[in-house]
Amino acid sequence: MADPMGYKVETYRDPTKDIEGALLEDQVGTTDGAWISIQGYDKVSIHVIIAATGTVKLCGSNGPAPPDSEHGYQIFDDITNSKIVALKTPIKWIKARVTATTGLTSVYFNGV
Numbered sequence: 001m002a003d004p005m006g007y008k009v010e011t012y013r014d015p016t017k018d019i020e021g022a023l024l025e026d027q028v029g030t031t032d033g034a035w036i037s038i039q040g041y042d043k044v045s046i047h048v049i050i051a052a053t054g055t056v057k058l059c060g061s062n063g064p065a066p067p068d069s070e071h072g073y074q075i076f077d078d079i080t081n082s083k084i085v086a087l088k089t090p091i092k093w094i095k096a097r098v099t100a101t102t103g104l105t106s107v108y109f110n111g112v
Contacts (some may be wrong), residue, residue, distance in 0.1 A: 005097070008105070010057075015037060018036045018110065018111065018112050019038060019041050019109070019110065019111040019112075020105065020108070020109065020110040020111070021036065021108070021109060022036065022065065022106065022108050022109075023036060023046070023094065023095060023096040023107040023108070024096050024098065024105055024106055024107045025089050025106050025107075025108075026104045026105075026106055027098055027101070027105045027106065028101075028104060029098070029101060030097075030098050030099055030100065030101060031097065031098050032071065032095075032097050033059075033095035033096045033097050033098075034095060035038055035061075035066030035067075035093045035095045036093070036094055036095060036109075037071050037092060037093060038058050038091060038092070038093070038109070038111060039090070039091075039092040039093075040090070041090065041111035041112060042088075042090055042108070042111075042112065043086065043087065043088055043108055043111060043112055044082055044086070044087040044091075044094075044111035045085070045086050045109065045110050045111070046058060046084065046085050046086075046087065046094075046096075046107060046108070046109045047083075047084045047107070047108045047109070047110075048082060048083055048085070048105075048106075048107050049054070049082045049104075049105065049106040049107070049108075050079070050080070050081060050082050050083075050101070050103070050105055051103035051104040051105065052102040052103030052104075053080070053100075053101070053102045053103070054080070054098060054100055054101035054102065054103065054105050055078050055079070055080055055098070055099045055100040055101070056078070056079040056080075056096055056097065056099075056105060056107060057071070057074050057078060057079070057096070057099060058074065058075045058079070058085070058094065058095075058097075058107075059071045059072040059073060059074055059075060059094070059095050059096075059097060060073055060075045060087075060091045060092075060094050060095075061073065061091075061092060061093040062091060062092045062093070062106050063092070063093070065095055066093045066095075067093075069079070070101075071095075071097060072095070075087065075091075075094075078099075084090060087111075094109070
């Protein structure tokens with residue numbers, strides 16, 4: 001979905017139910033990712049799957065709109081192996097960046 005300011009924004013927000021989706025799915029190579037709105041959800045788990053070797057950076061922002069040319073702020077340390085991490089603080093925008101990889105990378109999220 002595109003917004004009037006020209007940001008590439010995907011949103012899964014539905015305040016009547018839990019939220020779930022993919023920040024990345026079967027990503028080949030590096031990417032800066034796309035911002036996704038998770039505003040209104042207090043707890044979000046993020047499942048990072050790195051098939052071979054790679055580095056994923058989870059980034060966030062609480063600005064009124066997603067940063068247009070920036071990566072916001074890195075939320076966790078670099079993720080270099082498959083794992084699940086938990087966001088326990090509300091945040092407006094999130095994205096996953098793959099900065100190094102030798103295989104497929106996927107990042108899924110689920111929140112309440």
